[in-house]
Structure formats: C-alpha cells, structure tokens
Amino acid sequence: MTLKIIRNGTVVTARDKYQADIRIRDGKIEAIGVQMDETDAEVVDVSGCYIFPGGVDPHTHLDMPFGGTVTTDDFKTGTIAAAFGGTTTIVDFCLTNKGEPLRSALQTWHGKAEGKAVIDYGFHLMISEINDQVLEELPQVIEEEGVTSFKVFMAYKNVLQADDGTLYRTLLTAKELGALVMVHAENGDVIDYLIQEALKNGQTDPIYHALTRPSELEGEATGRAARLTALANSRLYVVHVTCAEAVHQIAEARNQGLEIWGETCPQYLVLDQSYLERPAFEGAKYVWSPPLREAWHQDVLWNALKNGQLQTIGSDQCSFNFKGQKELGLGDFSKIPNGGPIIEDRFSLLFSEGVLKERISIHQFVDLVSTRSAKLFGLFPQKGTIAVGSDADLVIFDPNAKRVISAETHHMNVDYSAFEGMEVTGEPVSVLSRGEFVVRNKQFVGEIGSGRFVKRKPYSVSVQ
Ligand code: URP
Ligand code: ZN
Ligand code: ZN
Numbered sequence: 001m002t003l004k005i006i007r008n009g010t011v012v013t014a015r016d017k018y019q020a021d022i023r024i025r026d027g028k029i030e031a032i033g034v035q036m037d038e039t040d041a042e043v044v045d046v047s048g049c050y051i052f053p054g055g056v057d058p059h060t061h062l063d064m065p066f067g068g069t070v071t072t073d074d075f076k077t078g079t080i081a082a083a084f085g086g087t088t089t090i091v092d093f094c095l096t097n098k099g100e101p102l103r104s105a106l107q108t109w110h111g112k113a114e115g116k117a118v119i120d121y122g123f124h125l126m127i128s129e130i131n132d133q134v135l136e137e138l139p140q141v142i143e144e145e146g147v148t149s150f151k152v153f154m155a156y157k158n159v160l161q162a163d164d165g166t167l168y169r170t171l172l173t174a175k176e177l178g179a180l181v182m183v184h185a186e187n188g189d190v191i192d193y194l195i196q197e198a199l200k201n202g203q204t205d206p207i208y209h210a211l212t213r214p215s216e217l218e219g220e221a222t223g224r225a226a227r228l229t230a231l232a233n234s235r236l237y238v239v240h241v242t243c244a245e246a247v248h249q250i251a252e253a254r255n256q257g258l259e260i261w262g263e264t265c266p267q268y269l270v271l272d273q274s275y276l277e278r279p280a281f282e283g284a285k286y287v288w289s290p291p292l293r294e295a296w297h298q299d300v301l302w303n304a305l306k307n308g309q310l311q312t313i314g315s316d317q318c319s320f321n322f323k324g325q326k327e328l329g330l331g332d333f334s335k336i337p338n339g340g341p342i343i344e345d346r347f348s349l350l351f352s353e354g355v356l357k358e359r360i361s362i363h364q365f366v367d368l369v370s371t372r373s374a375k376l377f378g379l380f381p382q383k384g385t386i387a388v389g390s391d392a393d394l395v396i397f398d399p400n401a402k403r404v405i406s407a408e409t410h411h412m413n414v415d416y417s418a419f420e421g422m423e424v425t426g427e428p429v430s431v432l433s434r435g436e437f438v439v440r441n442k443q444f445v446g447e448i449g450s451g452r453f454v455k456r457k458p459y460s461v462s463v464q
Contacts, residue, residue, distance in 0.1 A: 002026060002435060003041040009051040009396065013386050014367040022051065024392040027434035032388060046396045049429060052366055053386050054088025054119075054393030055347045058373040059239055059263060059314025062092050063112045066318065067337030068328060073319045075116040077413035078343055079451055082317075083119050083438040084411045086347035086428040088393035089374070089383045089454065090317075093151055094123040095160075102137045106145055110453065117451030119433050120393075122377065124149045124182060128162050130169040142177050146455020148378045149180045149237070154221045155188035155289065167225065171232035178458030180376060181229075182237045185221035185246065186213060186290055195334050206283030207276045209333045210291035218290050219245025226253040226260055235259035235459065237376060240316050242268045242290045244300040251309040259461065261376060262310040264301050266342055266349040267292065267418060275418075284326040285416050288316070289338045302359045305368060312376070313350055313368045317343035319414040341412045345405055345419055347395070352424035375464055378457035392435035401427035411444075 004024040011020050011032065023031040023041070060082075063074040073081065075092075082090055094109040096102060102125060109123050125141060127134070127150045141147050152167045153160040162170075167183065174181045194212040198204075203211075222238055226249055229236040238250060241262045250262045267288060272295040275286035286292055304310040318339025320326055329336030347369050354360040360368070374384020381390050405419040431439040438446035 004435060005036055005038055005041045005043045006051060006394065006396070007043055007045050009046040009049050011051050011386055012362055012366055013053060014363050014371040017362065022386065022394070024435040027392055027436070029386065029388055029390050029392050032386070048398065050397040050399055051386065052086070052395040052397055053370045053384055054395055054431065054433065055086045055369045056373040056379060056384050057082060057087045057090045057315050057317070057343060057346060058312055058377055059265070059316050060090045060092045060343060061316070061318040061339065064093070064095065064318065066339070068335070069320060069325050069337055071319050071339070072321055072325070072413045073317065073341065073343070075113040075121070076118070076448060077411070078317060079117045079119045079121070080444060080446070081344040081411040083431050083433070083446060084428065084444070085344035086395040086397065086431060087119065087343065088431060088433045089120045089122070089379060091122045091124055091149070091377055094125050096126045096128055098129050102134065102141055103145070106141070106147065113451070113453065115449040118438055118446040118448060119451045120383070120454050121451055122379070122454045122456050123147050124151050126151045126153070126160070127166065127170045128160070130166050130173065135173065138173055139177055142179055142458060148178065148456045148458050149182055150174055151182045151184070153184045154225065155184055155186035155191060157188040157192040161188040164224070164228065168228050168232060171229055171234035171236070175232060175234040180235060180237055180459040182239050183225045184240070185218060185225050185238050187217040187221045190217055199332065199334065204332050206281065206287055206329070206333050206336060209287050209336060210273050210276050213289060213291050215243035215245050215293055215297070218243055219249055222246040223249040226250070226258060229260060230258055237261045237263065239263050239314060240265050240268070240290060241301070241310060243293050243297045247300055247304045247309055251304070254309065261312065262304070263312040263314045264305070264310050265314055265316045266346055267340065269298055269301055270349065270353055271418065272298065281327070281330060284329055284336045285322055285340065285418060287326070287336045287338055288340060305354070306360050306364065311368070311372045313346060315342040315346040317341065319412055321415045323415055340418045341414045342418070344410050344412055347428065348403070348424045348426055349419070351426040356425055376459070378459065379454060380463055392432055394432045395428050396430040397426060398429050399426045401425070401429070403427050
C-alpha cells in the first residue's frame with residue numbers, strides 16, 4: 001500500500017481552480033480536501049504550484065515505419081519525453097496492412113510498447129480496407145481489445161490513403177459499434193498530381209511540400225468527410241487541423257448539429273510556412289502533413305480553440321532526425337519523412353502561448369490538453385481530471401518557471417527541436433502516473449515498462 005498527500009497546491013481542472021490537498025492511495029485519488037490526517041503518508045509540499053490532471057495526448061506515432069524509415073522515438077524515449085512534458089497518457093496510432101488480421105497489427109503495436117512505456121497508453125486502429133474479415137474482427141477489437149477509435153487517411157496516395165467508400169463504410173460500422181472515426185483530411189489524389197507536376201518542373205526544395213498541399217485541399221477533404229459523416233449518421237474527429245478552410249467546415253457542420261470534433265497541434269499555432277524556406281535544407285525540419293500555413297491562419301486556430309470550434313491539442317509526435325532521415329529528401333521534397341518531435345513541448349507551449357498570452361483560459365487549457373481527449377476517447381473519468389476515484393495522474397506545474405526549448409536539453413531521441421531557442425513560461429516540476437513519481441524535481445525517477453495499456457470505453461455522447 002502506498003499513501004501520499006500532495007499538500008498546498010492549487011488544483012486546476014477543466015471547471016475549477018481551488019487550494020486543496022490531494023490524498024493518493026494505491027494509485028488512485030482517495031480524497032481532496034484540507035487538514036488531512038498525515039499518518040503513514042508521504043507528504044509532498046507543492047506550494048506555489050498548480051496541480052493539473054496529467055496530459056492526455058490523443059495523437060502520437062512512436063516506433064512507426066513511415067516515409068522509408070522509422071520514427072526515432074520509441075515507447076521508451078517517447079513516453080519519458082512525454083512525462084517530462086506533463087503528459088501521462090498517450091493514444092498511439094497502430095498501423096495496419098491490407099490483408100493482415102487487425103489483431104495481428106494490434107499485437108505488433110503491443111510488442112512495441114510493452115516493457116518500454118513509462119506512462120499509460122492506448123491505441124487507435126488504422127482502417128485501410130473494409131471487407132468481411134475486417135467487419136468480423138471490429139466488434140472484438142472494441143469489446144475485447146479496448147480499441148474504440150479508428151483512423152482513416154484521406155491522403156498519402158499509394159501508401160496509407162483509403163478511398164471514400166472505405167471511409168463511408170468505416171463511419172457506418174463505427175456508428176453501429178460505438179467507435180469514433182478519425183480522419184487525416186487532405187485530398188490525396190490532387191496533392192499527388194501537384195507533387196508530380198512540381199517535381200517535373202524541377203521544384204524540389206522543402207517549400208514545395210507546402211505549396212503542393214494548399215489549404216483548399218484540406219478544407220475540401222474536411223468538408224467531404226463531414227458530409228459523409230452526416231450521410232452515415234455517424235461522428236467524426238478531424239486530426240491536425242491547420243487552416244481557416246478546415247475550421248470553417250468543422251464549425252458549419254457543428255452548427256448543423258453534427259458530432260464533429262477537431263484537433264490542432266502546437267506547431268500550427270506558433271510556426272508558419274516561411275520556416276520551410278530556411279536555407280541549407282533546414283526547411284525539411286518543418287515538413288508536416290498537412291503543412292505549416294501562412295501566419296494568418298494561426299489567429300483563426302486560436303479563435304477556434306477559444307470559441308470551442310476546435311476541442312483538442314494533439315502533438316502528432318512523429319520524430320525523424322535531420323541527419324540521415326530528413327536528409328532522405330535532399331533533391332526531392334516528396335521523400336522528406338513527414339513529421340516532427342513535439343510530445344515534450346505540447347503542454348508547456350499551450351500554457352505559455354495560450355493561457356499566459358490570454359488567448360484561452362486556464363480551464364480551456366486543461367480541457368484542450370487533457371480532459372476533452374479523455375472524454376472523446378473513452379478514458380474519462382479514469383484519466384483527464386482530478387476527482388476522487390480517478391487515477392492519480394498529476395502534473396505539479398510551476399507557472400513562473402522559464403525555459404528555453406532546445407535539442408540540447410530535451411528528452412526526445414532526435415537531433416533537433418522545431419522550437420529551438422523559444423522561451424516558454426511554466427514548466428512541469430514533477431509528474432505522477434497512477435500515484436508514482438515518473439518525474440520528480442525535473443529528474444526522471446520512473447520505471448521503464450511501468451506504463452500500462454488502457455482498454456478504452458466505447459464512444460459515449462453523454463460525457464462529451
Ligand atoms: O506529418 C505528419 N503529420 N506526420 C505524421 C503522420 C500523420 O499524417 O499524422
Ligand atoms: Zn496525418
Ligand atoms: Zn499523425
């Protein structure tokens with residue numbers, strides 16, 4: 001039995017902010033109050049700090065083969081970095097191959113995480129085809145495997161892209177089974193044409209990655225996915241929204257009463273398309289799909305977070321070294337592996353750029369980085385809040401600490417930071433996962449492999 005009392009902190013949830021002590025017994029929050037009996041307890045004084053629910057990152061790619069290589073962060077380094085950054089639960093994307101049983105793909109992903117993760121984790125399942133075998137397996141995936149969200153790629157032609165028929169049938173099946181469908185919304189067919197045209201014209205630099213994926217094609221795909229969702233009477237979660245066109249489609253669909261949710265990521269809130277023009281091929285460090293946009297889109301995204309048109313912040317953690325991996329695209333931007341390292345900075349960037357710059361309230365911050373994802377992905381109230389009976393996943397956060405982001409000091413296994421030199425205010429000092437310190441006074445004290453797979457509940461309208 002372990003008993004801890006976290007004393008003198010300010011508890012902040014998606015709804016409330018108040019001074020209280022938290023008693024933790026055997027990994028769960030047992031009580032929240034004042035003047036608690038301290039007999040047999042380890043007492044931890046956190047005066048001057050906020051206590052946030054541990055971050056829930058709904059979008060990570062750890063140890064994932066992609067773009068002819070594999071992401072550098074695996075479930076060990078990726079989850080250690082996540083914990084340093086205030087995240088205590090991730091939901092990672094399990095890729096599938098056509099013809100392979102879904103459960104075999106899930107076994108592969110379990111094999112990547114087991115014995116390595118230091119925080120809890122779940123999986124989303126990629127759907128690349130719908131056939132009798134897949135339809136037979138999906139109920140078990142939900143009920144037995146606890147995997148209650150499916151991902152369909154509308155882009156990456158000839159690699160991950162699924163057609164509209166597959167998306168529509170996935171939406172129908174998900175509705176029937178109680179799952180949530182996620183989409184990467186870009187028009188992959190038109191993008192493929194634009195890429196081939198650019199290369200034919202000798203346009204090979206990283207900036208052409210952005211110029212061949214215009215925001216209209218993200219807006220178009222988002223609107224198409226929304227219409228198919230309406231037709232299927234289903235529900236939809238749009239990952240990594242980057243632009244005004246996509247926000248507009250989501251807002252319109254929500255105004256019509258559709259259950260559509262949108263996620264954006266820190267990189268789209270603070271970086272812009274001009275980063276892809278950096279000399280000496282440095283622009284490759286800023287290659288994401290969808291791409292970074294012109295700076296004016298950032299205001300649209302911040303407003304959408306403030307007024308509830310977008311509801312979550314994912315990291316889209318997908319790290320590749322500059323040396324040897326991003327460099328695969330020297331002379332051909334289409335060969336640059338897409339993605340970047342963000343898992344460690346998601347939480348602090350949103351606090352610093354969002355709360356301290358008064359773009360969002362502190363309660364919206366908690367909702368965006370933790371609570372809403374826990375609710376949408378069947379983890380709430382076990383995760384995503386500070387309440388009696390919830391897992392004691394807690395972030396002890398110093399709101400005044402200043403830190404300069406740098407690859408020299410980050411814990412991700414990658415040779416650059418997309419935010420190199422940026423100062424953020426506010427930093428996780430200590431982080432607990434199920435009542436045990438993973439990070440204590442900015443030192444890693446966790447146990448490799450202590451993270452557990454979390455079976456998630458089906459999608460439920462009632463908790464949204
Ligand atoms: O560029 C990105 N976003 N890489 C990760 C894969 C994806 O599309 O989410
Ligand atoms: Zn994507
Ligand atoms: Zn992603």
